[in-house]
Amino acid sequence: MIWAKEETMSRAEIEEIQLKRLTETVNRVYAKVGPYREKMDQAGVVPSDIKTLKDLSKLPFVTKQDMRDNYPFGLFAVPKDELVRIHASSGTTGKPTVVGYTKKDLKMWTECVSRIAAMGGATEKDVAQICFGYGMFTGALGLHFGLENMGAALVPSSTGNSEKQIMYMKDFGTTLLVATPSYALRLGEVAKEMGLDPKKDLQVKIGLVGSELLTEAMRGEMHKLWGEDMLVTSNYGMSELMGPGVSGECEYLCGMHINEDYFIPEIINPKTGEVLPPGEKGELVITCIYKEALPLIRYRTKDITRLIYEPCKCGRTTVRMENLSGRTDDMLKIRGVNVFPSQIEEVLLGIEEIGPHYEIIVTRKNHSDLLEIRVELVKPVDVYRELEALEKKIKHKLRIVLGLDAKIRLESPNTLKRFEGKAQRVKDLRKEV
Amino acid sequence: MFIKQLSVFIENQEGRLEQVLEVLKQEGINIISLSLADTSEYGLLRLITSDPAAGQAALKKQGFSAMLTDVLAVRLAHQVGRLQEILSFVCKAGLNVEYMYALSNKEGDASIICKISNGDEAAVLLKSKEVELFSQEDILRIFC
Numbered sequence: 001m002i003w004a005k006e007e008t009m010s011r012a013e014i015e016e017i018q019l020k021r022l023t024e025t026v027n028r029v030y031a032k033v034g035p036y037r038e039k040m041d042q043a044g045v046v047p048s049d050i051k052t053l054k055d056l057s058k059l060p061f062v063t064k065q066d067m068r069d070n071y072p073f074g075l076f077a078v079p080k081d082e083l084v085r086i087h088a089s090s091g092t093t094g095k096p097t098v099v100g101y102t103k104k105d106l107k108m109w110t111e112c113v114s115r116i117a118a119m120g121g122a123t124e125k126d127v128a129q130i131c132f133g134y135g136m137f138t139g140a141l142g143l144h145f146g147l148e149n150m151g152a153a154l155v156p157s158s159t160g161n162s163e164k165q166i167m168y169m170k171d172f173g174t175t176l177l178v179a180t181p182s183y184a185l186r187l188g189e190v191a192k193e194m195g196l197d198p199k200k201d202l203q204v205k206i207g208l209v210g211s212e213l214l215t216e217a218m219r220g221e222m223h224k225l226w227g228e229d230m231l232v233t234s235n236y237g238m239s240e241l242m243g244p245g246v247s248g249e250c251e252y253l254c255g256m257h258i259n260e261d262y263f264i265p266e267i268i269n270p271k272t273g274e275v276l277p278p279g280e281k282g283e284l285v286i287t288c289i290y291k292e293a294l295p296l297i298r299y300r301t302k303d304i305t306r307l308i309y310e311p312c313k314c315g316r317t318t319v320r321m322e323n324l325s326g327r328t329d330d331m332l333k334i335r336g337v338n339v340f341p342s343q344i345e346e347v348l349l350g351i352e353e354i355g356p357h358y359e360i361i362v363t364r365k366n367h368s369d370l371l372e373i374r375v376e377l378v379k380p381v382d383v384y385r386e387l388e389a390l391e392k393k394i395k396h397k398l399r400i401v402l403g404l405d406a407k408i409r410l411e412s413p414n415t416l417k418r419f420e421g422k423a424q425r426v427k428d429l430r431k432e433v
Numbered sequence: 434m435f436i437k438q439l440s441v442f443i444e445n446q447e448g449r450l451e452q453v454l455e456v457l458k459q460e461g462i463n464i465i466s467l468s469l470a471d472t473s474e475y476g477l478l479r480l481i482t483s484d485p486a487a488g489q490a491a492l493k494k495q496g497f498s499a500m501l502t503d504v505l506a507v508r509l510a511h512q513v514g515r516l517q518e519i520l521s522f523v524c525k526a527g528l529n530v531e532y533m534y535a536l537s538n539k540e541g542d543a544s545i546i547c548k549i550s551n552g553d554e555a556a557v558l559l560k561s562k563e564v565e566l567f568s569q570e571d572i573l574r575i576f577c
Binding site (some may be wrong): 377378379380381382383384387409410411412413414415 | 438440442443444470472474475477479496497498499500502531532548
């Protein structure tokens with residue numbers, strides 16, 4: 001089901017709305033947000049320079065560092081008393097980044113999430129269990145209001161207490177699961193430990209997963225656990241831009257449709273900042289064109305993707321962003337080779353003797369980087385030969401994809417950490433030496 | 434003909450072996466014989482126990498990778514050359530011994546556990562040479 005008529009507009013109509021909203025936003029930000037006005041002044045650009053959508057590239061970028069430097073409300077474009085909600089992203093290093101919403105912002109957010117939920121197959125008939133952590137994190141409340149707006153029955157179970165989560169699923173007849181891909185897998189495992197077969201004993205047929213990369217291999221693991229007929233879609237957003245709802249996959253699973261009447265995407269070369277032509281891969285930059293409280297202009301997401309402008313079979317005309325191939329943040333440089341953890345995941349999940357959980361450890365010894373990967377042995381063995389053969393097979397497959405040798409550490413099932421929120425599977429210990 | 438061996442994968446880490454033994458103790462399972470081989474990273478623990486199926490279930494529940502394997506338990510007279518003689522039958526038939534370890538026996542003669550590349554063929558062969566193989570029931574009766 002297509003939720004809003006804005007999703008099927010012609011390119012000309014979309015661009016007309018975008019230009020109108022962009023110029024309004026730039027004018028407002030220039031007038032009200034001191035730090036951004038300074039950036040524009042330094043770049044020698046004034047709001048009246050923005051005459052076409054192409055002129056967007058004249059504007060300076062905003063980064064996460066700008067948000068930290070202006071903690072907490074320095075980049076806001078409205079007075080504090082117009083805010084009706086404040087969220088913050090987990091600040092693993094230093095101060096968190098703070099985001100705020102006016103009443104109109106919340107309405108827009110809800111609309112955006114209803115659209116992506118509809119893309120992922122949700123309807124008002126669904127019983128939707130939200131297994132994202134509620135709190136300062138935007139994921140849970142974002143999905144919550146979007147699905148509620150749609151008319152679905154919400155089960156705001158949050159994270160934790162996985163046995164109880166499964167009990168709710170069974171007793172309430174949950175049909176839709178909202179979680180990170182890794183927590184969705186964990187919940188499936190817990191159901192099995194409780195003696196239930198998620199495919200038969202539970203009715204979950206829709207998975208709206210986000211806040212973490214969904215690789216195709218991970219989608220395959222979800223199907224294995226929850227059933228081949230489950231529609232698992234990923235959706236995209238980040239608190240700086242709003243939260244979930246920036247884009248989402250439809251049933252054709254060919255990239256995430258961006259809500260273009262609210263966000264303008266660009267792809268840039270992350271090193272030079274130069275805008276790349278349509279279809280090329282690079283860093284995603286997003287401009288918010290309808291937000292009141294925190295209308296970030298040219299925000300550098302650090303996510304690597306490409307934009308697909310060809311029309312989609314679902315009927316939506318909005319541009320799609322390819323499912324993420326990684327974040328510039330996540331990229332590891334090992335012995336001079338660029339490695340995305342998602343590449344390693346794709347390899348590991350294709351090997352049936354090991355489970356879907358893993359940990360990547362990078363260390364430095366004698367001035368050389370060492371890549372070590374911990375995996376769980378799920379198929380028991382009785383002879384060493386088989387263990388050696390398995391190690392060799394994993395190493396070989398990784399070498400083909402990465403061009404690097406890795407040390408493989410096999411471990412017993414259930415030894416690696418399970419995650420309820422964003423999984424943290426990479427330990428780069430080189431910085432600490 | 435075969436008896437069930439419990440095989441457990443364990444990381445070469447302090448306390449892992451003890452954890453396995455603790456699980457078996459809690460289940461009231463008696464260990465009749467065992468073999469432990471290790472590499473720098475991990476070990477394979479092979480056990481003959483009073484109740485292999487219960488042992489496997491309990492270990493799996495505690496997150497161990499454990500399986501049951503069919504192995505041969507062979508009675509040997511305490512005589513010079515008896516083991517060599519038995520192995521000569523095996524070798525002549527073109528079979529390989531994958532691993533072997535001793536089995537304690539209250540009745541005074543020696544015995545061994547062995548895994549041979551083609552277990553069915555090996556069992557038929559040894560029986561034809563009148564080599565005595567213990568059954569699971571024998572194990573419980575004689576060894577526990």
